[in-house]
Amino acid sequence: MTPPPPADxxxxxxxxxxxxxxxxxIGASIGCALTSQGVEVHLSDLSPxxxxxxxxxxxxxxxxxxxxxxRLVIVATPPAAVAPIVLERLRRHPNAIVxxxxxxxxxxxxxxxxxGADLSRYVGSHPMSGTQFTGPITAAPELFVDRTWVxxxxxxxxxxxxxxxxxxxxxxxxxxxxxxxxxxxxxxAEVSHLPxxxxxxxxxxxxxxxxxxxxxxxxGIRDVTRIARSQTGMWRQILTANRTAVRHQLEGxxxxxxxxxxxxxxxxxxxxxxxxxRTGARSVxxxxxxxxxxxxxxxxxxxxxxxxxxxLFADVEKAGVxxxxxxxxxxxxxxxxxxxxxxxxxxxxxxxxxxxxxGWGLRS
Amino acid sequence: MTPPPPADxxxxxxxxxxxxxxxxxIGASIGCALTSQGVEVHLSDLSPxxxxxxxxxxxxxxxxxxxxxxRLVIVATPPAAVAPIVLERLRRHPNAIVxxxxxxxxxxxxxxxxxGADLSRYVGSHPMSGTQFTGPITAAPELFVDRTWVxxxxxxxxxxxxxxxxxxxxxxxxxxxxxxxxxxxxxxAEVSHLPxxxxxxxxxxxxxxxxxxxxxxxxGIRDVTRIARSQTGMWRQILTANRTAVRHQLEGxxxxxxxxxxxxxxxxxxxxxxxxxRTGARSVxxxxxxxxxxxxxxxxxxxxxxxxxxxLFADVEKAGVxxxxxxxxxxxxxxxxxxxxxxxxxxxxxxxxxxxxxGWGLRS
Numbered sequence: 001m002t003p004p005p006p007a008d009x010x011x012x013x014x015x016x017x018x019x020x021x022x023x024x025x026i027g028a029s030i031g032c033a034l035t036s037q038g039v040e041v042h043l044s045d046l047s048p049x050x051x052x053x054x055x056x057x058x059x060x061x062x063x064x065x066x067x068x069x070x071r072l073v074i075v076a077t078p079p080a081a082v083a084p085i086v087l088e089r090l091r092r093h094p095n096a097i098v099x100x101x102x103x104x105x106x107x108x109x110x111x112x113x114x115x116g117a118d119l120s121r122y123v124g125s126h127p128m129s130g131t132q133f134t135g136p137i138t139a140a141p142e143l144f145v146d147r148t149w150v151x152x153x154x155x156x157x158x159x160x161x162x163x164x165x166x167x168x169x170x171x172x173x174x175x176x177x178x179x180x181x182x183x184x185x186x187x188x189a190e191v192s193h194l195p196x197x198x199x200x201x202x203x204x205x206x207x208x209x210x211x212x213x214x215x216x217x218x219x220g221i222r223d224v225t226r227i228a229r230s231q232t233g234m235w236r237q238i239l240t241a242n243r244t245a246v247r248h249q250l251e252g253x254x255x256x257x258x259x260x261x262x263x264x265x266x267x268x269x270x271x272x273x274x275x276x277x278r279t280g281a282r283s284v285x286x287x288x289x290x291x292x293x294x295x296x297x298x299x300x301x302x303x304x305x306x307x308x309x310x311x312l313f314a315d316v317e318k319a320g321v322x323x324x325x326x327x328x329x330x331x332x333x334x335x336x337x338x339x340x341x342x343x344x345x346x347x348x349x350x351x352x353x354x355x356x357x358x359g360w361g362l363r364s
Numbered sequence: 365m366t367p368p369p370p371a372d373x374x375x376x377x378x379x380x381x382x383x384x385x386x387x388x389x390i391g392a393s394i395g396c397a398l399t400s401q402g403v404e405v406h407l408s409d410l411s412p413x414x415x416x417x418x419x420x421x422x423x424x425x426x427x428x429x430x431x432x433x434x435r436l437v438i439v440a441t442p443p444a445a446v447a448p449i450v451l452e453r454l455r456r457h458p459n460a461i462v463x464x465x466x467x468x469x470x471x472x473x474x475x476x477x478x479x480g481a482d483l484s485r486y487v488g489s490h491p492m493s494g495t496q497f498t499g500p501i502t503a504a505p506e507l508f509v510d511r512t513w514v515x516x517x518x519x520x521x522x523x524x525x526x527x528x529x530x531x532x533x534x535x536x537x538x539x540x541x542x543x544x545x546x547x548x549x550x551x552x553a554e555v556s557h558l559p560x561x562x563x564x565x566x567x568x569x570x571x572x573x574x575x576x577x578x579x580x581x582x583x584g585i586r587d588v589t590r591i592a593r594s595q596t597g598m599w600r601q602i603l604t605a606n607r608t609a610v611r612h613q614l615e616g617x618x619x620x621x622x623x624x625x626x627x628x629x630x631x632x633x634x635x636x637x638x639x640x641x642r643t644g645a646r647s648v649x650x651x652x653x654x655x656x657x658x659x660x661x662x663x664x665x666x667x668x669x670x671x672x673x674x675x676l677f678a679d680v681e682k683a684g685v686x687x688x689x690x691x692x693x694x695x696x697x698x699x700x701x702x703x704x705x706x707x708x709x710x711x712x713x714x715x716x717x718x719x720x721x722x723g724w725g726l727r728s
Binding site for chain 1: 413417492501511514539547551554558559560565566567569574577580581584585586588589591592593596597603604610613614615621624628629637638640641642643644645646648666674691701703
């Protein structure tokens with residue numbers, strides 16, 4: 001239970017009292033994060049057992065304050081229940097900003113707008129986090145640290161109301177991104193819902209395989225199918241709520257699949273297609289989807305004696321630079337070998353200086 | 365550099381001298397594994413620099429023995445070069461069994477058979493291992509430990525010849541699976557080549573995304589696209605060599621994709637499809653693709669007091685059973701809560717006994 005780093009006192013100022021409605025993994029974890037920062041949190045759940053578990057994990061208090069006391073209400077129920085509960089809470093808590101944590105925003109908003117209610121105090125949000133677990137038992141205050149938390153303001157919101165939800169996200173340790181609801185839904189279809197369905201399709205293809213063939217499964221297929229192993233009930237709701245954007249993504253894959261079938265017999269065109277996929281994959285390869293797309297090679301001359309080569313490996317390791325790839329190149333004209341060390345462009349100069357300082361010959 | 369566990373002396377008996385032709389990651393790592401078991405290994409590579417690096421990693425000696433001395437020749441060159449080099453080595457080493465490590469077997473065999481040569485001493489194999497690296501620099505003797513090594517015998521092989529290749533695999537610490545060449549290629553299309561292309565297709569879909577949307581990428585898409593980040597040159601060769609089986613797999617996905625688009629607006633049918641994918645994903649979920657497909661729930665009554673609940677969590681953790689999922693259930697008729705602990709079916713009895721022994725009430 002590592003709490004998020006201490007929040008900016010300005011973010012904490014009069015953020016609470018907070019009411020969390022729905023104490024599953026996300027709601028309870030928000031509670032744990034807030035209480036770890038000293039924010040006053042109260043919990044409400046249709047299932048008393050869930051609320052008790054969440055409270056025992058440190059997510060907040062079970063007793064309730066007067067309804068007009070809350071400054072922030074977080075609706076963290078399953079997606080299908082979000083809109084009616086947001087409407088109810090807007091009515092009951094006249095001094096509160098009401099937010100939700102649903103992973104699809106447009107359909108919630110459409111339901112809310114259809115009600116005709118005043119939505120000026122409703123500011124949608126989506127903390128992008130999750131584990132294979134679903135209940136409050138594995139709630140943890142660090143669940144949002146360094147994760148993205150999308151806030152989806154609407155034209156009718158007050159700047160102060162939007163800022164209150166942004167402060168909530170920052171206090172939980174998250175990186176805040178603001179997107180319009182429609183754009184949010186497009187983005188999660190691209191980076192979350194489509195990948196989930198690609199994982200599902202890969203898993204589904206295995207139903208045709210002989211059981212003995214599964215013995216040949218290695219790390220690659222386990223990576224691709226990992227997210228398909230999660231519970232289907234939540235994904236049914238998410239995909240249904242975002243089905244327009246998801247359909248658009250799937251149709252794009254259908255087109256690409258036809259292209260792939262067309263180029264399968266032409267190695268050059270096939271490799272071109274593989275490069276398109278590789279470039280996309282590398283664009284989300286980093287810890288925060290922000291790592292450099294490409295690497296730079298630092299090329300060191302390999303000395304004649306095998307003993308010196310062992311020293312060369314050792315010095316590369318000691319340089320403390322993360323090596324993305326290593327290869328040996330042979331220069332036929334000079335009968336010399338070179339070691340090519342691929343590293344992040346930002347670290348290449350460091351590695352060059354280090355290797356030079358340790359007496360190695362570099363090819364510029 | 366952890367060597368594989370000591371081999372059975374019967375497997376080591378007159379296994380060598382071994383000649384490894386091609387000292388990339390796989391060839392050099394086989395060399396390291398064999399020398400760590402005391403087998404005599406010699407190395408050959410078109411690139412002297414590669415062979416020198418491999419030898420300095422402990423893969424074997426650079427000098428060559430008389431050609432008729434070798435008992436086993438391992439051709440570990442890039443796929444496109446395998447067939448001609450196997451033929452050359454069958455001619456040059458009359459006392460050796462010749463094997464290769466190519467990841468597609470039928471096309472190699474077709475090329476060999478087309479030559480009209482006597483192939484009784486050729487036994488194909490495929491050690492299923494690999495990292496993001498490609499050269500001998502990261503060669504390691506443990507690369508094959510607990511990995512699958514497929515041996516693909518042909519009708520004309522002698523049992524002793526097939527056994528010599530199986531011994532090679534066991535000495536390297538691998539689990540040996542025997543498959544006919546055609547069946548091997550079908551199996552790797554299912555569990556390796558198709559998943560690679562699904563990862564590529566997912567990566568390719570990102571070319572349409574706004575750069576800012578990639579900020580929302582989380583662990584899920586990074587898992588799905590991880591293998592698409594690897595070098596395309598090798599995959600071009602693998603997919604081209606196995607394109608018939610790969611095409612069949614892709615056509616199956618095309619059909620499933622149409623089904624998925626059809627059911628996207630029907631939540632029940634959609635969830636049914638998600639379950640098919642989840643079942644397949646779970647069938648390869650374990651470390652060796654052998655983990656139980658399903659879990660069993662052990663259900664413990666949650667006591668009234670929050671203090672007791674903390675003890676309950678602690679006891680579940682101390683049980684030392686790997687927990688796949690946890691959930692809280694509320695029994696409305698009795699106003700009681702239950703903790704449902706999902707575990708491997710083989711461990712459920714242990715967990716039940718442990719919890720009972722620590723005074724917890726179980727729901728049978």
